[in-house]
Amino acid sequence: MRTHSPSLSVCVIGAGVSGLTAARALTRAGHHVTVFERSPRLGGKSASVEVDGQWFDLGGHGCSSNYRQVGRLVAELGLEMVRMTPFRVLEANGRVTASSDSVEFWANASAFRALRDTAFPAIASPGLARVAGGLGSPAAEWLDTTGVAGPDAAARVAYTATGYGYVGSPDLPAVLFAKFAESLVGAGPLSALPPSWTIPGGLARLWEAVAAELPDVRLSTPVRRVDRSGARIRIEIDTGWLTFDRLVVATETGAISTFLDLTPEEQAVFGRVRTLDYYTTIATARGLQRDGLYLLRRFTDDPGAVGHTVSYHHRYPDSDVVVFFAYGDAQTDGAAIQRLLMEDVEALGGTLESVHLQRRWEYCPHFSTEDTAAGLYERLEALQGRHGTVFLGSLHNFEMMECNVAYAQATIERHFGVATVSETAAASPPSTVLSWLQTTVQEVLELAAPPAASAAFTEMGFDSIRAVDLLDRIAAHTGEPVPPTAFLEHPTLEALASFLEGLESVTSPVSERPDSPAFTHSASLVFTESGGAGILMDVFEPREAANGLAVVDVVSARWHSGPDVLHDHLAQGVYERLCGAGFTVFAARPGSVPHFDGHAQLLHLRRAVRWVKSRATRHAIDPDRVAMLGCSSGGHLALLAAVTAPDAAPDMEFLGGRFEPTVAAAVGLCPGVLLHENAPNDEVRTLLHSLGGSEPTERTARLAALSPLEQVRPETCPPLLIFHAVGDPISPFDASEAFAARLDGRARLVARHSDLHIYPGWPDDVGRAADWLSHVLTGAPAPDLAPESAPVEA
Secondary structure (H helix, E strand, O other): OOOEOOOOEEEEEOOEHHHHHHHHHHHHOOOEEEEEOOOOOOEOOOOEEEEOOEEEEOOOOOEEOOOHHHHHHHHHOOOOOEEOOOEEEEOOOOOEEEEOOOHHHHHHHHHHHHHHHHHOHHHHOOOHHHOHHHOOOEHHHHHHHHOOOOOOOHHHHHHHHOOOOOOOOOOOEHHHHHHHHHHHHOOOOOOOOOOEEEOOOOOHHHHHHHHHOOOOEEOOOOOOEEEOOOOOEEEEEOOEEEEEOEEEEOOOHHHHOOOEOOOHHHHHHHOOOEEEEEEEEEEEEEOOOOOEEEEEHHHHOOHHHOOOEEEEEEOOOOOOEEEEEEEEEOOEOHHHHHHHHHHHHHHOOOEEEEEEEEEEEEEEEEOOHHHHHOOHHHHHHHOOOHHHEEEOOHHHHOOOHHHHHHHHHHHHHHHHOOOOHHHHHHHOOOOOHHHHHHHHHHHHHOOOOOOOOOOEHHHOOOOHHHHHHHHHHHHHHHOOOOOOOHHHHOOEHHHHHHHHHOOOOOOOOHHHOOOOOOEEEEEEEEEEEEOOEEEEEEEEEEOOOOOOOEEEEEOOEOOEOOHHHHHHHHHOOHHHHHHHOOOEEEEEOOOOOOOOOHHHHHHHHHHHHHHHHHOHHHHOOOOOOEEEEEEOHHHHHHHHHHHHHHHOOOOOOOHHHOOOOOOOEEEEEOOOOOOOOOOOOHHHHHHHHHHHOOOHHHHHHHHHHOOHHHHOOHHHOOOEEEEEEOOOOOOOHHHHHHHHHHOOOOEEEEEEOOOOOOOOOHHHHHHHHHHHHHHHHHOOOOOOOOOOOOOOOO
């Protein structure tokens, strides 16, 4: 768990799946969290009840092989996972025509995955706003056009039977069906999880275990009012008013307006939300088909059949208790559904003996087709972080437990910078080099799940830039350069892992590094806000012999600044080397494309420098001796910030325009100093387009403004140091040569003989950079930047 300073007091309203997921992540990060739930139960729609000695789920009633985040959470909590009965499509004549455990089902599902990978790969990521704009047409129209699920496809029946609306409705946007299909079959048949699984005793057991870890969960405690008008957030409960730093709203969307002081935009967005009436009825019924979740095609194809049973689940072999599901509407209430249930059971050849319980849900919150096309999901996402408030729940990422967990984790990470379940799992010590390699390939290719050990590199979708990325990561992990021919000589993951295990210098992953005695770590401080998102800074302070100097480390790789980049810097000893030399390090995350373009990231870095100088007294640093350092795109941004700061306009919106964004020196490792259209390959060009804008003329000008080589002026430039690989395939070495030459002695370029972008040994050059900064800023002896083991300077 990371340490945080200062910690925040956070109010979480709602103890359902999203609220408890968020509360757990925040608590594990050191924040003070209080959860308020108006009902006496935990888990929201993941509720379980006991009938005749057996446990039954009322809302969510099973998990698929693509429930990766939920699966990790189950493993962390030490809970048992058991296989569940498959779903089966039941025709009016009583014949089963499709099943989730059949070869035909997975063959049809592969068509969806192929379309997903080419047309909308971001559907696998948390948040519907990422893809809603391209999937706003009616679902039936989209399905007919793509051919991914024909009129008789089991996926159409499954969608409607599990509560998400009638596929033929013109108001059902395609993005909902695509998210459903991704959650159901996106991982494919080779997933490490079973096709259908659950928790013994019901899914509510999972959320009871999560709540047991939390220090302050208050059931039967409704929040009456929320006041966000002041510097802090005030909430009113029956016993009085309480004050918090931040607010997380994780209730049903229809309840939000009853307690929250909504802004006009929040009112406009939440006022457009639609839900479906969906009923769960638990009854004893004899004579029905058993051992499965049965989906009744005759009632899922006909929107006029509201009230009839769309599915039923028989779970326990020795029991006649069955869970039935049906839609309701203004004319069809629970009593009407029970009357129709008797007819439906008789039509299926059974007898309804008694009804034990019925629950109505406001299910599947969503926007209409028209509102989706008009950008309501994007407007919803833009609300996040404003007024100290984060909204969670099914509206944002679909009405499935996995979708709620994944979105809550990602949103809390984005706005609080905390370590989430998935991040913790990813950082846990891999048992073998193979597991590390599988996880790394998953990250590089942005796969829904780690690939199988037998997967071949030629069949996994590697392009040139991703192949270079993987080689760079392997080199950084092993300390040895790996040639591109390694993919041919060792064609599968297990073959390459076996080869890597033979390298004597394989290093330990991040999580196996002991806590460093060189520094203390204050994590995820918000130093500015942009577009409703908090921009984060971690501070590493030397435990001994602080020299009063500061370094802003630009945490960015491939123009992304997620926690994985910070972890890599930790793993490679960047902060250990800098703090060991006496520097206080401010690790700034400037943001990631496409959410923040290059100009926004540059603005964030300038604000980072101003923020550091504003805290000079607190951290005992000299504000006139603040340097900047970065690697890859971080090095690019560090050099760009250094050479353009003297021309930066006063930023009156930040710290009242006080403190200059200038730095006293800068270091770039593996930097790009020139952005242009003639990039090495199509993938790099696509990245440059996201940085520079969409129009060609505008893009050329914006790329020039983001190129240190085009912006440098020797007379205003601080001392610069550059380490660069001669054979760098991403950022040409000759551009750095031209940059250093243009600076007329103000820059020092050190060449490293390597054909990799991130060359082996770059962390050692961070240590040399620390010695050089001490020399430049204090007059300490000049270091040897090109020792015998490294190439000489260019």
